[in-house]
Amino acid sequence: MDQAGVLRKMKNNGVSPAIERKRYNGNTRVIAITSGKGGVGKTSITANLAYIFSKMGKKTLLLDADTGLANIDVILGITTKYNLSHVLRGEKTLSEAIVEGPGGIKILPATSGIRGMVELSKGQKFTLLEELDELDEDFDFMLIDTAAGITDNVMYFNMAAREIIVVVSPEPTSLTDAYALIKMLYQDYKAKCFMLLVNMVKDSNEAVEVYTRLSNATNHFLGLPIEYLGHIPYDQNVSKAVRKQRLLAEIFSDSKASKSMFKIIEKLCLKQPKDYENGTIKFFGRSNIDKNR
Ligand SMILES: Nc1ncnc2c1ncn2[C@@H]1O[C@H](COP(=O)(O)OP(=O)(O)OP(=O)(O)O)[C@@H](O)[C@H]1O
Numbered sequence: 001m002d003q004a005g006v007l008r009k010m011k012n013n014g015v016s017p018a019i020e021r022k023r024y025n026g027n028t029r030v031i032a033i034t035s036g037k038g039g040v041g042k043t044s045i046t047a048n049l050a051y052i053f054s055k056m057g058k059k060t061l062l063l064d065a066d067t068g069l070a071n072i073d074v075i076l077g078i079t080t081k082y083n084l085s086h087v088l089r090g091e092k093t094l095s096e097a098i099v100e101g102p103g104g105i106k107i108l109p110a111t112s113g114i115r116g117m118v119e120l121s122k123g124q125k126f127t128l129l130e131e132l133d134e135l136d137e138d139f140d141f142m143l144i145d146t147a148a149g150i151t152d153n154v155m156y157f158n159m160a161a162r163e164i165i166v167v168v169s170p171e172p173t174s175l176t177d178a179y180a181l182i183k184m185l186y187q188d189y190k191a192k193c194f195m196l197l198v199n200m201v202k203d204s205n206e207a208v209e210v211y212t213r214l215s216n217a218t219n220h221f222l223g224l225p226i227e228y229l230g231h232i233p234y235d236q237n238v239s240k241a242v243r244k245q246r247l248l249a250e251i252f253s254d255s256k257a258s259k260s261m262f263k264i265i266e267k268l269c270l271k272q273p274k275d276y277e278n279g280t281i282k283f284f285g286r287s288n289i290d291k292n293r
């Protein structure tokens with residue numbers, strides 16, 4: 001879409017009635033996987049969850065939204081011709097940029113470390129929303145692997161999701177950074193549905209301790225309860241799989257970390273996301289994006 005088109009759509013509050021209907025009646029569960037601190041395992045977790053969902057027969061789209069340093073393609077050992085930047089420049093449609101990964105996951109790769117791409121302009125954000133709306137395929141799940149931190153892009157991609165999985169490790173800085181992220185998403189962007197996933201722990205006791213510390217803080221200072229989604233133990237098979245550019249759930253499916261991921265999937269499938277408008281899931285939280293830009 002050209003710049004004039006983007007501006008026209010923004011002026012008309014964005015979208016045609018047909019697209020609006022699709023967004024509000026879609027059944028796609030859009031889940032962002034995010035963190036305050038970097039290197040806590042978001043990308044490995046997102047790729048494995050997407051793989052497991054896909055093997056279960058759930059149509060899954062993995063959006064690599066780390067526009068700073070993309071690495072889903074590296075983790076999966078796939079080479080991609082086009083990526084998010086081609087879509088944002090209007091050179092390719094989303095369908096043309098999406099590639100298929102292991103287990104039939106559909107992947108929209110990000111761009112690798114191109115400076116101009118680090119922060120998306122408002123026009124680019126709308127182009128992406130339009131492209132997502134216009135996808136022919138109906139996905140059961142869309143998982144968004146965000147960058148770490150509290151940048152504008154991280155906020156945008158989290159607001160695009162209805163459910164937010166915050167990944168933490170037991171390191172104290174990971175907890176304080178996660179608190180800062182949740183506080184900003186809640187206070188400035190009105191996000192409410194947070195699930196905590198504690199990665200790289202010794203055992204479930206350590207994970208529950210980490211969860212208790214963080215949820216005490218959000219309850220006490222923000223009046224916001226957060227949900228415990230589960231934990232993944234520290235397991236060298238995770239980095240072994242990364243080095244082989246294969247997925248843990250594919251080649252080490254009996255590993256401790258892999259079994260934990262299966263439990264997390266089970267919990268996510270049992271969950272009935274509550275506060276969706278009209279009892280359905282809103283595809284993208286555009287109203288929040290509008291309000292806060
Ligand atoms: N449960 C685990 N046990 C052992 N190592 C792990 C575990 N989870 C992740 N790792 C390792 O931690 C490193 C960081 O993981 P990953 O790249 O997925 O983190 P990230 O949060 O996406 O990082 P970034 O913020 O840079 O995008 C990788 O080397 C990965 O293999």
Ligand SMILES: [Mg+2]
Pocket residue numbers: 042043044066071145146
């Ligand atoms: Mg990552």
